[in-house]
Amino acid sequence: EVQLLESGGGLVQPGGSLSLSCAASGFTFSSYAMTWVRQAPGKGLECVSSISGSGDNTNYADSVKGRFTISRDNSKNTLYLQMNGLRAEDTAVYYCAKDLRYKWNPTDTFDIWGQGTMVTVSS
C-alpha cells in the first residue's frame, strides 16, 4: 500500500526550531518529487516547499524562504523539513505529498498525501 506518514510536529516558541519527517512506503521514493503543504487553522492549503526525486532541485514559498530547508534521504525513503525561526503564522497542519508522475515538474499534481502533523508556534 502506498503510504506517507508525517511526524515531528508539536508546540514550539516563536523563534524556535522544529524538524518534520515523512516516511514513505509502497512506491519507488526516489522516482518522484515530494512537497510539503500546510494548512493554517481556518485557512486554505499552501505549498511550502518541494524537492526533486534526486534532491538536486528545491523550491520554497516566499513566506518560508531562508527559514525552512527541505531535504530527503532516498536510502531511508524519508522526506524532511527543517523549520527555523518559527513564527506564529507558521502554525498549521503540515502534510507531505507525492507528485503523480515526475521526478521534477511543477505542473504535476499530488496523488498521495499523508494525514498531517500539527505545528503550533506560541509562547
Add this chain to the structure above:
Amino acid sequence: QSALTQPASVSGSPGQSITISCTGTSSDIGIYSYVSWYQHHPGKAPKLMIYDVNNRPSGVSNRFSGSKSGNTASLTISGLQTEDEADYYCSSYTITNTRVFGGGTKLTVL
C-alpha cells in the same frame, strides 16, 4: 486570502448533482490545463479526485468530473452519496512556476 476562489459551502440531497466552481485568473487557470481537485475528510489524508482538468485517477468514481472554461474550473459530482460529504479544494499551476490552491468548499449532503 487564497489564490483561487471557491464558494465556502455547497449542499445537495442524495442522488442529486452539484457543481463546485474554482475561479482563478489569466495567470493560472486561464492559460494552463493543470487543474486538480482534492477531497478532504477532516483528520484524514486529502485524496486526489481530478487532475489535468478532467482526468480521474484509478479508483475514483466516474460520478466525479471536471471541466474548465476561461478562468474558472468546475468539479461536478453526480448521484450524490453521503460519503461525498467533505471539503473540496482546487489547485492550479501558475505562471510563476508555483502551484496554488483554493480556499476550499464544504460539501454537505442533506
